[in-house]
Amino acid sequence: MRLPRFDYLGPDTLDEALDLLATHREEAKILAGGTDLLVRMKKGLLTPKFLISLKALNELSYIKKENDCIKIGARTSIADIIASDLIQKQARALSQACEKIGAVTIQHYRGTIGGNILQNNRCHHYNQSDFHRSGRQACHKDGGKICYARDASDRCNSTCQSDGATALMALGAKIVLASKGHERTVDLANFYTTDGIMPFAIESYELLKEIIVPAEGGSSAYQRLAYRSAIDYPIVCAGVLLKLSASQKNIIDDARIVVGAMSRSPLFLAREASSLKGKKLTDTEAFKKAADASMNSAAAFAVHNVGATLEYRCVMVSEMVFRALKSAAQDAKA
Numbered sequence: 001m002r003l004p005r006f007d008y009l010g011p012d013t014l015d016e017a018l019d020l021l022a023t024h025r026e027e028a029k030i031l032a033g034g035t036d037l038l039v040r041m042k043k044g045l046l047t048p049k050f051l052i053s054l055k056a057l058n059e060l061s062y063i064k065k066e067n068d069c070i071k072i073g074a075r076t077s078i079a080d081i082i083a084s085d086l087i088q089k090q091a092r093a094l095s096q097a098c099e100k101i102g103a104v105t106i107q108h109y110r111g112t113i114g115g116n117i118l119q120n121n122r123c124h125h126y127n128q129s130d131f132h133r134s135g136r137q138a139c140h141k142d143g144g145k146i147c148y149a150r151d152a153s154d155r156c157n158s159t160c161q162s163d164g165a166t167a168l169m170a171l172g173a174k175i176v177l178a179s180k181g182h183e184r185t186v187d188l189a190n191f192y193t194t195d196g197i198m199p200f201a202i203e204s205y206e207l208l209k210e211i212i213v214p215a216e217g218g219s220s221a222y223q224r225l226a227y228r229s230a231i232d233y234p235i236v237c238a239g240v241l242l243k244l245s246a247s248q249k250n251i252i253d254d255a256r257i258v259v260g261a262m263s264r265s266p267l268f269l270a271r272e273a274s275s276l277k278g279k280k281l282t283d284t285e286a287f288k289k290a291a292d293a294s295m296n297s298a299a300a301f302a303v304h305n306v307g308a309t310l311e312y313r314c315v316m317v318s319e320m321v322f323r324a325l326k327s328a329a330q331d332a333k334a
């Protein structure tokens with residue numbers, strides 16, 4: 001499989017990159033590590049005219065603490081996040097999620113956290129070669145009018161399999177989107193559309209600049225299930241955050257549960273998490289109830305398009321959420 005032709009643009013500064021994006025818009029794509037983008041281009045799934053590389057933009061590669069937040073530049077490598085003491089201690093779920101991404105080669109040499117969040121949704125009916133797809137009717141994502149994953153669906157249901165996004169949403173992260181002369185900050189939980197063709201609420205002239213993770217205390221954890229322990233995407237994953245009461249350290253004051261790889265975006269399950277408010281850290285019965293409720297809610301969104309049967313993935317939602325809650329509680333007690 002060969003890459004289609006494109007013009008490579010190598011800006012030296014963020015301002016130059018934003019100028020190029022403002023000029024070329026839909027005709028251009030940002031190239032970070034390329035571990036998602038170039039694979040899709042080789043399969044003929046997209047053919048951008050221009051690639052705007054972030055290679056020289058060291059100014060987008062950093063991890064720093066500011067007030068009660070951790071700020072991460074979008075071009076920061078997955079390996080740098082795994083190696084960060086600050087993230088291991090104060091955003092444990094993200095560290096655990098990044099350890100699971102792909103393989104060491106993806107983590108160390110290429111993959112970035114920005115590219116991880118913005119990697120395209122996947123579906124085993126679509127993420128195939130040109131040859132494979134040419135043998136049958138086109139689905140919504142290929143310009144057709146049907147969906148192989150859900151009968152009579154009017155839209156694409158391809159699945160977000162980003163480990164990083166699931167963990168970051170559990171941590172309550174926000175993202176900063178930059179365009180020429182403008183910046184806006186968006187809660188990651190509000191960054192998704194409901195269509196797998198264009199799953200992100202980002203304009204063609206915007207660039208993901210920074211990720212802001214609240215670090216005001218609390219204990220987090222991430223769990224995932226994949227076919228293989230390396231070089232594989234999650235087929236179910238869960239990120240959780242437990243915040244403890246200021247007066248009683250063994251009581252949960254607030255919780256967040258996010259289920260990933262089950263829908264067009266990670267699923268932020270606020271109602272299911274709220275059942276944990278006021279519960280003890282040792283209350284595994286409450287964890288089980290919240291995990292089962294998460295399974296029931298996630299099942300309503302899921303379609304069979306990323307491998308394993310849908311029934312199995314749904315059951316495993318409960319297991320992943322339960323394990324993540326137990327792990328976060330254990331960490332909070334330590």
Ligand SMILES: Cc1cc2nc3c(=O)[nH]c(=O)nc-3n(C[C@H](O)[C@H](O)[C@H](O)COP(=O)(O)OP(=O)(O)OC[C@H]3O[C@@H](n4cnc5c(N)ncnc54)[C@H](O)[C@@H]3O)c2cc1C
Pocket residue numbers: 029030031032033034035036037038039074075078100101102103106110111112113114115116117118119120161162163164206207208209231232233234
């Ligand atoms: C074999 C294999 C296994 C994988 N396993 C996993 C896995 O287990 N878990 C997982 O989460 N991912 C996995 N991936 C997907 C991917 O490798 C990682 O998500 C990686 O972190 C993507 O980062 P990147 O910098 O290479 O992104 P790129 O490929 O450079 O970019 C991905 C997308 O984001 C856009 N983009 C990138 N940065 C920006 C920015 N700053 N602003 C605006 N747009 C931007 C690009 O235009 C592109 O559309 C796997 C990939 C492969 C090939």
Ligand code: SF4
Pocket residue numbers: 123124125126139140141142146147148149150155156157158196305
């Ligand atoms: S979910 Fe449906 S429309 Fe989307 S890529 Fe898969 S088969 Fe195509």
